[in-house]
Amino acid sequence: xxxxxxxxxxxxxxxxxxxxxxxxxxxxxxxxxxxxxxxxxxxxxxxxxxxxxxxxxxxxxxxxxxxxxxxxxxxxxxxxxxxxxxxxxxxxxxxxxxxxxxxxxxxxxxxxxxxxxxxxxxxxxxxxxxxxxxxxxxxxxxxxxxxxxxxxxxxxxxxxxxxxxxxxxxxxxxxxxxxxxxxxxxxxxxxxxxxxxxxxxxxxxxxxxxxxxxxxxxxxxxxxxxxxxxxxxxxxx
Amino acid sequence: xxxxxxxxxxxxxxxxxxxxxxxxxxxxxxxxxxxxxxxxxxxxxxxxxxxxxxxxxxxxxxxxxxxxxxxxxxxxxxxxxxxxxxxxxxxxxxxxxxxxxxxxxxxxxxxxxxxxxxxxxxxxxxxxxxxxxxxxxxxxxxxxxxxxxxxxxxxxxxxxxxxxxxxxxxxxxxxxxxxxxxxxxxxxxxxxxxxxxxxxxxxxxxxxxxxxxxxxxxxxxxxxxxxxxxxxxxxxxxxxxxxxxxxxxxxxxxxxxxxxxxxxxxxxxxxxxxxxxxxxxxxxxxxx
Ligand SMILES: Nc1ncnc2c1ncn2[C@@H]1O[C@H](COP(=O)(O)OP(=O)(O)O)[C@@H](O)[C@H]1O
Ligand SMILES: [Mg+2]
Numbered sequence: 001x002x003x004x005x006x007x008x009x010x011x012x013x014x015x016x017x018x019x020x021x022x023x024x025x026x027x028x029x030x031x032x033x034x035x036x037x038x039x040x041x042x043x044x045x046x047x048x049x050x051x052x053x054x055x056x057x058x059x060x061x062x063x064x065x066x067x068x069x070x071x072x073x074x075x076x077x078x079x080x081x082x083x084x085x086x087x088x089x090x091x092x093x094x095x096x097x098x099x100x101x102x103x104x105x106x107x108x109x110x111x112x113x114x115x116x117x118x119x120x121x122x123x124x125x126x127x128x129x130x131x132x133x134x135x136x137x138x139x140x141x142x143x144x145x146x147x148x149x150x151x152x153x154x155x156x157x158x159x160x161x162x163x164x165x166x167x168x169x170x171x172x173x174x175x176x177x178x179x180x181x182x183x184x185x186x187x188x189x190x191x192x193x194x195x196x197x198x199x200x201x202x203x204x205x206x207x208x209x210x211x212x213x214x215x216x217x218x219x220x221x222x223x224x225x226x227x228x229x230x231x232x233x234x235x236x237x
Numbered sequence: 238x239x240x241x242x243x244x245x246x247x248x249x250x251x252x253x254x255x256x257x258x259x260x261x262x263x264x265x266x267x268x269x270x271x272x273x274x275x276x277x278x279x280x281x282x283x284x285x286x287x288x289x290x291x292x293x294x295x296x297x298x299x300x301x302x303x304x305x306x307x308x309x310x311x312x313x314x315x316x317x318x319x320x321x322x323x324x325x326x327x328x329x330x331x332x333x334x335x336x337x338x339x340x341x342x343x344x345x346x347x348x349x350x351x352x353x354x355x356x357x358x359x360x361x362x363x364x365x366x367x368x369x370x371x372x373x374x375x376x377x378x379x380x381x382x383x384x385x386x387x388x389x390x391x392x393x394x395x396x397x398x399x400x401x402x403x404x405x406x407x408x409x410x411x412x413x414x415x416x417x418x419x420x421x422x423x424x425x426x427x428x429x430x431x432x433x434x435x436x437x438x439x440x441x442x443x444x445x446x447x448x449x450x451x452x453x454x455x456x457x458x459x460x461x462x463x464x465x466x467x468x469x470x471x472x473x474x475x476x477x478x479x480x481x482x483x484x485x486x487x488x489x490x491x492x493x494x495x496x497x498x499x500x501x502x503x504x505x506x507x508x509x510x511x512x513x514x515x516x517x518x519x520x521x522x523x524x525x
Pocket of ligand 1: 016021039040041042043044045046047048
């Protein structure tokens, strides 16, 4: 990997109470890469994402963002350093308007860029149309676009998406994939996403980590990804 | 006839103002952090005593009242930083802790300040409508209650702090993950709730005789209003204030003060049966 390193995860451990869930996760992402994290239900993908943004405490291991150790920083500081988090289930603020949802990260963001709001509206025009509507009344696909837009307003260098296609109709999923690709192409943002849907994985990921029982058990490279066989095999372990 | 109608409206306005001013601070702290602040009455008492002391030092009343509200706010922030912030995920402990603080403050004040003080007298005199005489200052209190509601609306709907505070209220984890320093939001909200309690005390200071346990005068009304209103200050406290003021004014007029007080408590029981999450919970459910 020659690209400038953005995210380095080494030997990451985490637990809920006394139950260990992550037992040594290792991942390395370079600038502008789009990488997926796959694995069956319950292997710890969501926990990994929550650990990366800081909502779950790491009990061992390191997380570095562009070389800077962030393992023990609170979530707000990680967001300000450039991590945009799009959680499983989207978690938009339901009783606030679309525009207010976006303003939250603009107001909170350490290095927010006033241009970013317009950029987000260009990637996701529906958000501009619905800007005064309360987010709880949006469809699932619209909420997903809002969750991504909300993370983008903070001007991140790394996006973490947890199952962005879950429960969303295929045409909207394709549209979201296109938007993610242009976000990467135009802004050089690095993207790590958890995914179960084979089409989405094949559509945009360039590399793929396979998780099982809290560790990374395989990495599928660019070459192997051309045939969906390897991915299919791991999704069905 | 006009005088009678005015008299009823005046009494409604008086009760409404009392409910809103007594409840606003409690409602903000409960809505934002889910903490039931048993020391609410002591913040009110703080506002009262600071106001009276400042007036006795020769300060004009409005300035003294502003200082009364601010000092309660500062005490609130200090308390949040030292104690309350350790209790955010332990609602029962937070009730015990704030109750303990309340008891200590009340007893401490009895020891330090003695059992009663001379009041400072109600300003602005009175006016006449028909055969009835009304206190002008009570109208100021009604204006202040409307002002507090309008101010809260503007703060929560129109400022950056308000947007981040509402996001924190709706989903604190997600707000953090977007960069919101939720601990600052909590400290600011606790301070604002305490300052509003202090403002309540400061505004009512000229109308009462001073005893260290006087916070209790406000407690029933403030808790009743918050329980009926639910966790949302904007959607809940104001409608709850109107509802309860109507019940109480009517019962006061027909059956006297005791009936009004009892009616208030019965209204709470009825509302809890029908709308377990209060008026605001019901309203925001309908919205979705
Ligand atoms: N809040 C929690 N408390 C306790 N256990 C949890 C919690 N969240 C998830 N788990 C457990 O941790 C394991 C990993 O969960 P998760 O990271 O959500 O998996 P995935 O996203 O890969 O489906 C599962 O066994 C799950 O039951
Ligand atoms: Mg998951």
